[in-house]
Amino acid sequence: MRVLCVAEKPSIAKSITQILSGGQFTSRTTANKYIRNYDFDYPQTRAQFTVTSVSGHLTAHDFPDTHRKWHSCDPISLFDAPVETFVSKDGKDIEKNLKSEARRADMLMIWTDCDREGEHIGSEVKRVCRSAKANIIVKRARFSAIIAQQIHNAAQHPVELDQAQADAVEARIVLDLRIGAAFTRMQTKTLQDAIAQVEGSVVSYGPCQFPTLGFVVQRYLQVKNFVSEPFWYIFLSLSRPSSSQGDNVETEFKWRRVHLFDHDAAAVIYEHVISNPITRVTKVVEKDTKKWKPLPLTTVELQKAGSRLLKLAPKAVLDIAEKLYNQGFLSYPRTETDQFDPQFDFMPLIEKQAVDPAWGAFAQGLQQGEFSSPRRGKNNDKAHPPIHPTAHAGGLQGNEKKVYEFITRRFLACCSKDAEGSMTTVDVTCGGEAFYATGLVVHRRNYLDVYPYDKWTGSRVPDFAEGEEFQPSVCELREGHTSSPKYLTEADLVTLMDKNGIGTDATIAQHIETVINREYVLEEYEGGTKYLLPSTLGIGLIEGYNEMGLEKSVSKPQLRREVRYVR
Template sequence: MRVLCVAEKPSISKSISQILSGGQFTTSATRSQFIKNYEFDYPQTNSFYTVTCVSGHLTGSDFPESHRKWNSCDAFELFDAPVETHVASDKKAIEDNLLTQARRADMLMIWTDCDREGEHIGLEIVRVCKRAKRNIVVKRARFSAIIAQQIHHAAQHPVELDRAQADAVEARITLDLKVGAAFTRMQTQILQNHFVQLSEARNVVSYGPCQFPTLGFVVQKWNLVKSFVSEPFWHIHMSLRRNTSSSDGEETVFNWRRGHIFDEDAAVSIYDFVLSDPLARVTKVTKKETKKWKPLPLTTFELQKAGSRLLRLAPKKVLDISEKLYQQGFLSYPRTETDQFDPQFDFHSLIRKQVVDPTWGAFANSLEEGGFAVPRKGKNNDKAHPPIHPTAHAGNLVGDERKVYEFITRRFLACCSKDALGFQTTVDVECGGEFFYATGLLVLERNYLEVYPYDKWVGHEIPEFEEGEEFQPSVCELREGKTSKPSLLTEADLVTLMDKNGIGTDATIAQHIQTIIDRDYVIEKMEGSTKYLIPSKLGIGLIEGYNQIGLNKSVSKPQLRRETERSMVQVCEGTKTKAAMLEETIVQYKEMFIIAKREFEKVISPCSAKFFTPSWTFQFGQIHGFETSVKSTCRLVECNRFFFEASIYPTYSTSE
């Protein structure tokens, strides 16, 4: 039997061939300089294999010529316009290779990435190959890592292609095309008519069903920071200096149970009452064992957040690197929502591969000598892939690749270790009718912390106290503080918000963040070692404008996209059809489009701060009692939220 195997990327097809053939294969070139065909016998299934690949999606979707040009139709018509799918012009050579190889094959085996997107690419491959041979048998190879055991198992136990997942992707592609194109054309054409700079530069003000809610999070946090007004508060600071076993006269701070209060008069009154009876009495001493839980197994969301927060790498870069390491056979598939390992997972064979590492090898060896503990179980399981973990030791990586691989490996080893153990002492005291407490920690066993430096757990010793004991505090003061300004949004914060609100998937979140940066809706700003996201004037104008329209389900809020993502999950599960999902979602966007277009002046107003003609003068008319008669070359200018039309006369600079 002749089997045609088609992978998603050139590196995967070569790796599959090397594993299945034991390195004994012949190679032939194709018309595409990046694609090669590998051929060999596979006696385990009594088959002759031809392994090739595509390069991501084969096809693209667009409107027919009657709707494709910007002025060919009203933007609203795009919601009901037909969508054409065709093989992209730069993929014709790949298409020809598939057609040629399919004619010779008895079976087509899909080896694309085992996720929703990979399922759809697999369907694209099937459609091309069935044009060459209608009755070709179609199978799907399922695997999570480029390691021999999984690749051989996938080849010998193929399954069916998951059409429901492919349908969900097709629904998302169609929806994003129609909604994105309709809103983008509408808002771009209106804004170009109002702002000369946009029209002359032919700048597109793009809209995306995911990118606008993502931008909305950034603008919302920016407004919160900008509008912040610090408030004073008062708290009672009480401490005692007493010797401990490790130091002489170390200060033990007792935290006020009230925390702090914002009423100064009330704070002074309470403090005066405390001073009237300043002797502190120990009411309770609690001693107990405590733990610092080891981390959960690693998901794509957590990898992106950690990459931004701990490794100082953009989420997209972290995913790109982990994808490359996966293709090289060093990592499992890096796009997964699962944070629990299967009970039958072979931890020890993977741990043993890390024993040779000069940095964490000794810790890996300690796991093999009794330090192992079954990883914790999270609440998520996508039923497709295990948590992200190393599949081989990679000793020669450098730079960012080394940082990403090291984090994933340390995370896996930490998951396989034991929780850190400590002994905690809490001392409760009462002074003048107010209650305070101090907490001490003795770290007994660091365990997973030995290999996982990204978590901190520092011991802090306090003196010995006995219940009923009384003492005179060394310090008892009423102190004033101020509320701290909230921080701007980081990429890790944004990933968390998108995950929580159902914007995008583990595979697309990083790209949505990169898109709003590429569109100049968001600017990256470094402060120290932290990168913050700041909305541009255009980004602020668009979001504030849409918010002023007051849509029931705003295009700048996550609600509608979250509902769309849930509908796509229902398509994957087979409880909703692709057609039903598209119909009900497009109806909602149509309603919003009609209202947004009718009230788009509310978007123009805040956007006007962004766009100015290079040189202007103005026909002011009467403003606050002043009369002028100078005319201008601009279409629209703003002054103190008033807007003025244009004509032609002498010019002034844009700062005037």
């Protein structure tokens, strides 16, 4: 039997070939310079395998000439207009290769990513191959990681392609085309006729783009409309020598009520406290505590960390990670999975990092008994493992070095142990009011030694004994004010989009870049932090749609979230 295997990317095709062939294969060039065909015998199924790939989606969608031009029809008619599906210009050579190989094959085995998009790409490959050979058997290889056991199991036990998943993606693509084109034409033509500043410009609309803008506008209005309120709290502290150093240490006891917004009520309580200032220790509790090591790295977490810690735009972080992946330094950087497969082999990867001058000693410690299995998150896309280094990269510079270092340190931290310490809580009463103080002592830093992005520090509280009494050094009624929320950072926006189902882990960064490039959102820096603020046009678009009173707002995430999960 001759089996044609089609992966989603050239790199995956090569990896599958190396595993299934044991390194014994021949390769052929194709008309596409990035794609090769690999041939080898696979005795486990008594078959001859040819492994090739596509480069993502093969097809594109558009309206016919009768509706494609902007002034050819009323925008509302696009919701009923026919939609044409065709192989994209970049996919012509790939289509030709698939047809040629399919004519010689008995079975087509789909090896695309095991997610909805992968299922849809698989259905495109199926359609192309069946157009060349109608009776070709079609199967689907399912795997969650590029490891030998799973790849062999997938090759030997293929299943059926999930057409329902593919159809769901097709429906979303067509719906996005109709909505995006209709709204873009409608609002552009309307605004160009009414506002001179947008004449000659396209005022685009996107089903993910507008909820993204909506988050930015909503936070901007919260900041703009914020009114600070005063509150009052009792500040209680004691200055006494530390048992370890002998120097005086001021210990602040926080009020259990936190604060009150009623000044008169706070003043009455304070008067009662100050008239009975002797403070009594009611309980001293010391217990072991831990700071959990980070979860394995997903695409969304990489984007948030890149913005917050590395000061890089989410799109820039993903582009760098993709480049490092293509160079063989990282695993595939687009994944929702935050749990490693139980059969994942960590030690060879850790060993590769033992030569690094910065974290090599830590990696050696993991090899010598300090290893601890990574935590398991709640997400598994069944397509790719968490992002991790696949080789040591010693010659990187600039932002590439920053991104690689973060991912590597994150991986090593995941393989380490939680930080360990002890926390002391001292409960006291003064004038009938309850206060408390806490102290933290870090005993074993463990993963923190390789992961400087996390901080865990504290101060030791002086020794207190249950039942002892003391006169506080300071007891004052102080005034504070509620703080305004801050404008959104890119990391905040990524979190909101992920939580509300706007875009996917791989497209969130692109949507943020789009609203910035369209100048619906502006970037402003304050104290070294980049914040996102809406432009006048961005505010006008969102408020304009909100004032229409639509049953479901186009600026809120609910409508898009329902579309995303349509079956």
